[in-house]
Amino acid sequence: MRVVVKYGFIFIFFFLFMPDQGRAYIVDAVDGYTIEQLEADLKDIHKQYGNNLSVKQIGTSHFHQPIWAIKLGEGEESILLIGAHHGREWITSNLLMVMLERYADAYQHKKKIGKFDSNIFDKVSIWFVPMLNPDGVDIQQGKLPVQNKRDFIFMNDGSPNFKRWKANGIGIDLNRQYPSGWQDVPGSPFPSYKGYKGKQPFEAKEVQAVVRFVEEINPMSAIAYHSSGQEIFWQYGARQNIVRDYFLATKLAELTGYSLSIPPEEANGGGFTDWFIEEYGKPAFTLELTDFHQESNPPIRKLWEEWRRNRLVGIYLASEMANWR
Structure with a gap:
């Protein structure tokens, strides 16, 4: 009897605390998530929820890999x-694909997400760009074009270990490529695994793609997800509506348990959210997933904790922006 009780307790504990219990989902905690895995998941998600989704290729990476956007x-x-x-x-x-699928399921079945009504997506859609830098992801995971391996090792300070790689396929840091404050951004003077801002803003193909896309859809607000540190950056420049954006940032902090932060000097300017705030005068936020990790990827075991923290972020922001129209 003691054995039965013990294993029954374990089963109940697992059932209560596993993510999204009682439902088989397509997207899972795939270690080393790649553009190929993303496309396979996206194909299955579109098959199941296609009536509520629009899928669009917004550009390609330097090595001609697709950059996808999905509208819910x-x-x-x-x-x-x-x-x-x-x-x-x-x-x-991983996180954004989990969010896309869970939100699509709720929207299709007219279910709430937390306290939020998924019918909000009838008024304010969410566009997801889950992987802006597929080349950089491949390189970080050791998938190097053979003919360029020597160049990558050089850009990686001579190391054959690419776990710290941040840049795109030609050594440009995409989040140093936007014009707001670009001229004052410090960093590497030449292509590198991190910190090289390029010869000019909007030089990288990936950044060109997302900028064209933003100009096309003119979103009301934006979030750029990064890792790591469990922080929210929200403040930049003189065009910002401080009262509005501080209110939104505070609510996002309450949802996630993340702290509101001011970026360090070397990371102030040149980023996507810096540009979005200054160019459009609309709220934008950088959310840093997971506790702090040095120069490497956070382990995939952190995904479900971060999903728990971020589960309501997208629908909250869509619901809130509906009130600012």
Whole structure:
């Protein structure tokens, strides 16, 4: 009897605390999430929820890999969520694909997400760009084009271990490529695994793609997901509506348990959210997943904790922006 009780307790504990209990989902905690895995998941998600999704290729990487955007909802207005500006931060792609599928399921079956009504997507859609930097993700995971291996090792300070790789396929740090404050951004003077801002803003093909896309859809707000540190950066420049954006940032902090932070000097300017705030005068937030990790990717075991923290982020922001129309 003691054995039965013990294993029954373990089963009940597992059932109560496993993610999204009682439901088989397509997207799982795939270690080393790649563009190939993302596309396979996206194909299955589109097959199941295609009536509520629009899938669009917005560009290609330097090595001609696709950059995908997925729209959930019918709303003419939208918000934008972006993952994997940096190669070693592919866990952000996992998270956004989990969010896409769970939200699509709730929307299709008219279920609430937390306290939020998924019908909000009839008014404000969410655009997901889960993996902006597929080349950088590949390099970080050791998938190097053979003919360029020597160049990559040189850009990686002579190391054949690419776990710290942030840049795109030609050594440009995509989140140092936007024009707001670009001229003052420090960093590597030449292509590198991190920190090289390029010869000019908008030089990288991946950044060109997302900028064109933002101009096309004109979202009401945006979030760029990064890792790591469990922080939220929200403040930049003179065009910002401080009262509005501080209110939103505070609510996001309450949902996630993350702290509100001011970026260090070397990371101030040149980023996507810096540009979005200054160019459009709209709220944008950088959310850093997981506790702090040195120069490497966060382990995939962190995914479900971060999903728990971020489960309501997208639908909260869509619901809140509906009130600002």
